[in-house]
Amino acid sequence: MNLILLGAPGAGKGTQATKIADRYGLVHISTGDIFRANIKNGTKIGLLAKSYIDKGELVPDEVTCEIVKDRLTWEDCKKGYLLDGFPRNTFQADYLDKCAKIDAVVNINIDFSLLMDRLCGRRVCKECGESYHVSTLGGKTDCARCGGELYQRKDDNPETVKSRLDVYEAQTAPLIDYYTKKGLILNFTGTEAPAEVLFEEIKAKLDELK
Numbered sequence: 373m374n375l376i377l378l379g380a381p382g383a384g385k386g387t388q389a390t391k392i393a394d395r396y397g398l399v400h401i402s403t404g405d406i407f408r409a410n411i412k413n414g415t416k417i418g419l420l421a422k423s424y425i426d427k428g429e430l431v432p433d434e435v436t437c438e439i440v441k442d443r444l445t446w447e448d449c450k451k452g453y454l455l456d457g458f459p460r461n462t463f464q465a466d467y468l469d470k471c472a473k474i475d476a477v478v479n480i481n482i483d484f485s486l487l488m489d490r491l492c493g494r495r496v497c498k499e500c501g502e503s504y505h506v507s508t509l510g511g512k513t514d515c516a517r518c519g520g521e522l523y524q525r526k527d528d529n530p531e532t533v534k535s536r537l538d539v540y541e542a543q544t545a546p547l548i549d550y551y552t553k554k555g556l557i558l559n560f561t562g563t564e565a566p567a568e569v570l571f572e573e574i575k576a577k578l579d580e581l582k
């Protein structure tokens with residue numbers, strides 16, 4: 373099963389992605405994670421990506437598409453994969469069309485007014501990627517799941533978040549229509565309820581597909 377996970381920044385894609393990939397034995401491919409790993413390792417791609425990510429803009433399509441195309445040729449993708457954060461515009465979606473066969477698109481809709489606070493208060497585990505909100509951490513700085521150190525992503529600040537949300541609305545939201553027309557979309561509503569609740573709904577729909 374090959375899936376796409378669609379949703380605004382802060383909609384909870386990362387958390388659902390881990391759960392979905394675990395449950396269905398899929399490779400979790402997050403373009404954001406790939407870029408952050410490249411930045412950490414100081415690669416050429418990382419250097420380039422950083423200049424866009426810090427501003428909340430999309431990394432150019434040529435670079436992003438090439439990375440994904442290459443990643444999809446790895447042996448592990450044969451068992452199925454979950455694309456998280458790709459495609460993010462219609463150019464990338466058209467490109468993907470030519471190198472992949474997608475079975476469904478999981479779309480998480482969420483009230484935009486929640487996102488600024490969610491993202492600016494988000495803290496992420498350096499080790500396992502789990503995310504938390506400062507309001508529930510009570511001053512703790514380590515991950516409840518693995519003990520790893522929590523950090524704040526550099527692009528989780530008001531100015532960059534504003535531009536990420538603008539980019540989402542202008543470039544990524546049209547993909548909902550795009551995949552609806554292809555008959556691939558599965559719609560869900562992200563709320564403030566625990567992630568498990570949303571995951572149960574997603575699981576019910578994906579179980580039907582299998």
Ligand code: ADP
Nearest residue numbers: 381382403404424425429430431436457458460
């Ligand atoms: P979020 O969904 O919270 O914005 P991601 O980790 O998916 O976080 O992406 C972080 C940043 O990485 C984006 O703001 C963008 O700059 C870059 N990025 C990730 N995926 C793509 C993509 N498919 N195309 C272009 N840029 C991307």
Ligand code: ZN
Nearest residue numbers: 497500515518
């Ligand atoms: Zn952790």
